[in-house]
Amino acid sequence: MNTKTTVLGQTYQFRDLKEVFAKANEDKSGDQLAGIAAADSRERVAAKQVLADLTLADIRNNPMVPAEEDEVSRVIEEGINEKIYNEIKNWSVAELREYILSHQAGDNELKRISRGLSSEMIAATAKLMSNLDLITAASKIKVVTHANTAIGQRGVLASRVQPNHPSDNVQGIKASLYEGLSYGIGDAVIGINPVIDTADSVKDILNMTKDVMTKFDIPTQNCVLAHVSTQMRAIRNGAPADLIFQSLAGSEKGNNAFGIDVALLDEADELMRKEGTSYGPNFWYFETGQGSELSAEAHHGMDQVTMEARCYGLARKYNPFIVNTVVGFIGPEYLYDSRQVIRAGLEDHYMGKMHGLPMGCDVCYTNHMKVDQNDMDNLGILLSSAGVNFVIGVAMADDVMLNYQSTSFHDIAAFREVMGLRPAPDFEKWLEKMGIMENGRLTAKAGDPTIFM
Amino acid sequence: MEQQLDFLVDKVVAELQKKLGEVSEQAPSPKTETGLIQLRSEPKAEPVANATAAPTPAPVVNEQPAPSKEPERTTHVPNPKYKEGLDELLSSTPARIGVWRTGVRPLTKTMLELRRDHAAAVDAVYGEVSQAVLDQFSLFTVETQYDNTENYLKRPDMGRILTEEGVRMLQERCQKKPQVQIVVSDGLSAAAVDANLKDVLPSLMDSLKSYGLTCGTPFFIKGGRVASMDHVGEILEPEVLVLLIGERPGLVTAHSMSAYMCYRPRKGMVESERTVISNIHRQGTSPVEAGAHIGTILSKMLEQKASGVKLVL
Numbered sequence: 001m002n003t004k005t006t007v008l009g010q011t012y013q014f015r016d017l018k019e020v021f022a023k024a025n026e027d028k029s030g031d032q033l034a035g036i037a038a039a040d041s042r043e044r045v046a047a048k049q050v051l052a053d054l055t056l057a058d059i060r061n062n063p064m065v066p067a068e069e070d071e072v073s074r075v076i077e078e079g080i081n082e083k084i085y086n087e088i089k090n091w092s093v094a095e096l097r098e099y100i101l102s103h104q105a106g107d108n109e110l111k112r113i114s115r116g117l118s119s120e121m122i123a124a125t126a127k128l129m130s131n132l133d134l135i136t137a138a139s140k141i142k143v144v145t146h147a148n149t150a151i152g153q154r155g156v157l158a159s160r161v162q163p164n165h166p167s168d169n170v171q172g173i174k175a176s177l178y179e180g181l182s183y184g185i186g187d188a189v190i191g192i193n194p195v196i197d198t199a200d201s202v203k204d205i206l207n208m209t210k211d212v213m214t215k216f217d218i219p220t221q222n223c224v225l226a227h228v229s230t231q232m233r234a235i236r237n238g239a240p241a242d243l244i245f246q247s248l249a250g251s252e253k254g255n256n257a258f259g260i261d262v263a264l265l266d267e268a269d270e271l272m273r274k275e276g277t278s279y280g281p282n283f284w285y286f287e288t289g290q291g292s293e294l295s296a297e298a299h300h301g302m303d304q305v306t307m308e309a310r311c312y313g314l315a316r317k318y319n320p321f322i323v324n325t326v327v328g329f330i331g332p333e334y335l336y337d338s339r340q341v342i343r344a345g346l347e348d349h350y351m352g353k354m355h356g357l358p359m360g361c362d363v364c365y366t367n368h369m370k371v372d373q374n375d376m377d378n379l380g381i382l383l384s385s386a387g388v389n390f391v392i393g394v395a396m397a398d399d400v401m402l403n404y405q406s407t408s409f410h411d412i413a414a415f416r417e418v419m420g421l422r423p424a425p426d427f428e429k430w431l432e433k434m435g436i437m438e439n440g441r442l443t444a445k446a447g448d449p450t451i452f453m
Numbered sequence: 454m455e456q457q458l459d460f461l462v463d464k465v466v467a468e469l470q471k472k473l474g475e476v477s478e479q480a481p482s483p484k485t486e487t488g489l490i491q492l493r494s495e496p497k498a499e500p501v502a503n504a505t506a507a508p509t510p511a512p513v514v515n516e517q518p519a520p521s522k523e524p525e526r527t528t529h530v531p532n533p534k535y536k537e538g539l540d541e542l543l544s545s546t547p548a549r550i551g552v553w554r555t556g557v558r559p560l561t562k563t564m565l566e567l568r569r570d571h572a573a574a575v576d577a578v579y580g581e582v583s584q585a586v587l588d589q590f591s592l593f594t595v596e597t598q599y600d601n602t603e604n605y606l607k608r609p610d611m612g613r614i615l616t617e618e619g620v621r622m623l624q625e626r627c628q629k630k631p632q633v634q635i636v637v638s639d640g641l642s643a644a645a646v647d648a649n650l651k652d653v654l655p656s657l658m659d660s661l662k663s664y665g666l667t668c669g670t671p672f673f674i675k676g677g678r679v680a681s682m683d684h685v686g687e688i689l690e691p692e693v694l695v696l697l698i699g700e701r702p703g704l705v706t707a708h709s710m711s712a713y714m715c716y717r718p719r720k721g722m723v724e725s726e727r728t729v730i731s732n733i734h735r736q737g738t739s740p741v742e743a744g745a746h747i748g749t750i751l752s753k754m755l756e757q758k759a760s761g762v763k764l765v766l
């Protein structure tokens with residue numbers, strides 16, 4: 001494996017694969033915090049050059065987190081289709097990138113090759129792609145999933161309505177839910193982050209959302225994003241959950257910090273098959289986001305793009321209904337400014353789709369980052385053009401419980417209108433029935449939450 | 454079981470509210486009630502009358518102390534199907550609903566409110582906890598290795614470790630191996646500490662008392678992160694520790710505080726071994742209620758000798 005190269009007259013010798021992977025990344029404050037980022041653009045280009053010439057076999061034969069030490073590595077290893085891998089193992093990363101971007105590789109071809117790739121190989125290609133490469137490649141991949149309804153079709157931009165409340169007041173949650181529905185938001189999921197992580201409280205919210213869905217015959221799915229073990233308790237106590245949620249990290253140690261492991265996810269998966277209230281076959285809602293492994297000091301000296309890809313490697317074991325990268329959620333220590341947030345959003349969406357996952361994105365930022373709402377407008381449009389499965393809808397983008405800003409109900413309506421995209425088909429029919437939408441446009445009634453009262 | 458707990462909590466809360474009514478009349482009124490924000494780094498330019506240099510910002514005249522944090526609860530929906538219903542919805546949540554639209558975009562007023570609140574929230578990150586609040590509870594201050602606010606934001610690892618001076622102060626001034634250790638920190642919002650401490654702490658103390666628990670010497674950490682609990686745990690070796698810390702500021706409120714709790718915190722704890730109550734502020738979990746609730750959780754931790762995902766609540 002060659003880890004040496006010359007750029008502009010200077011020779012660079014990299015220690016190992018981890019160093020090449022980290023330094024080949026576009027600039028991120030998280031990689032700097034970890035002390036593994038390229039020192040300057042020359043070194044970055046040198047790392048990219050080395051990476052481009054590595055073969056897929058080089059990557060697989062030099063595991064950065066050995067499978068013996070980490071169960072996420074094991075899940076990724078076990079998921080590789082040997083037949084497909086053997087066909088391409090001698091390709092360089094450069095060749096893989098070019099194949100992915102070529103006209104020869106359409107939706108089917110990319111889905112097939114995906115099964116022969118490890119998460120690290122997919123991350124490697126992202127490091128050699130420009131923002132437009134990431135958009136071009138991702139836009140070729142269509143991932144349709146089904147729980148109560150189907151989302152992910154071409155020309156569809158679905159949305160999660162996120163009606164959070166700072167004390168889990170059920171009436172307050174319902175108020176924001178009505179507002180969101182009246183803007184045509186909520187076809188991916190009605191999803192609430194609870195402040196109070198108890199089974200009873202989770203059950204109350206699941207019951208309320210289910211009641212609203214039943215009363216108005218809404219074709220969507222409900223979910224309460226508590227810790228998975230709390231949701232499991234609620235479900236065992238009879239709570240109606242169409243989807244089950246959990247945040248994922250890209251290492252066993254990171255997941256340990258989240259209070260989960262593969263055995264627990266397996267158990268939850270089993271429970272949903274028996275007691276989940278949707279038709280399936282997809283029951284999971286996962287969230288990820290660059291930086292959480294480093295935050296838990298569980299990154300094994302690896303960069304945050306590769307760690308993020310490994311989350312997708314774990315997620316694909318469970319055939320989720322939706323996967324959401326919450327891209328600017330944590331803070332400036334991992335993604336410093338709008339440039340880094342936009343880059344990360346496009347990387348994550350591409351890497352997730354290359355894993356065959358139904359990727360959505362919480363286009364978001366916190367108030368301690370150098371980002372504002374204009375940047376969210378930009379990333380939202382970019383991801384809409386890349387074919388993102390869904391985005392997050394919060395009243396005026398301001399989440400009053402999680403304390404950050406995402407995209408608003410208005411924003412999603414605008415993404416759809418500007419990009420010529422539609423809500424999920426079943427949901428659009430329902431919106432028409434309710435008089436909220438006509439021929440893909442909001443009607444005069446839209447935006448009045450009292451139509452549900 | 455859970456009902457019994459709720460009942461206990463309610464009882465404690467009711468009593469506290471009575472007491473607090475008396476206390477708060479004497480307590481110095483904290484600055485944050487008016488929304489005034491002190492800057493930790495450079496103070497904002499004083500209002501200048503004769504701004505001469507080219508790109509200086511327009512003169513600021515601080516007539517009104519600051520934007521009121523209570524969102525205006527008016528609606529712009531022109532012909533709601535059910536008018537009274539709309540008021541009901543608005544009064545049930547601080548979320549920005551009933552805002553209406555022009556085409557698919559928000560009205561100008563709504564958009565400007567959002568921008569205004571964003572500006573205020575950005576400022577809150579740079580605030581400093583008022584010394585009066587710390588004095589009121591005789592909290593002495595130790596620092597983490599954060600150095601300055603910019604660095605605090607970029608280096609969470611430094612916010613997890615106390616300075617040598619801080620370690621020495623804890624060794625000298627704090628009771629070792631207490632049953633309950635209370636720690637306060639600014640975290641990402643000093644305003645949250647200013648706004649809630651005076652209600653949370655007395656209520657927490659009373660709650661501890663009602664469970665027959667004793668607590669060590671409380672203190673304040675400047676520039677702290679949640680995991681600074683581990684370093685404190687290493688030095689003082691408490692049975693349980695609660696850290697009252699400012700959350701990242703939001704737009705509706707920059708006053709949201711969390712209580713992170715841990716059974717026998719030591720170096721190398723993982724996040725899932727901690728328990729948290731978040732959104733402690735007027736519009737979320739009220740500070741008085743939170744104080745009582747924290748006491749209940751700490752007593753459960755001592756009972757079950759566990760915290761985090763292993764703790765059964």
Ligand code: B12
Nearest residue numbers: 194197226227247258295640678679700701724725727731
């Ligand atoms: C940022 C954040 C995260 C980040 C934390 C990374 C980071 N560096 O901050 C990420 C995305 C990783 C995260 C993950 C989770 N979070 Co969180 N998180 C928050 C949020 C929005 C802000 C926290 C904050 O301001 N911290 C203050 C600063 C100063 O702390 P810090 O030292 O920089 O960072 C630490 C804390 O943020 C802490 N932390 C963050 N979340 C949680 C959750 C739990 C249960 C614990 C013990 C600690 C913890 O971990 C950080 C590293 O030490 C709060 C909501 C709020 N308004 O507070 C929810 C919140 C605390 N999280 C919550 C939950 C449920 C989770 C998850 C369990 C979700 C899941 N199902 O997996 C996971 C796993 C948490 C874990 N065990 O590690 C709930 C807790 C509910 C409860 N009462 O138990 C909250 C209240 C929000 C919510 N309703 O979803 N979270």
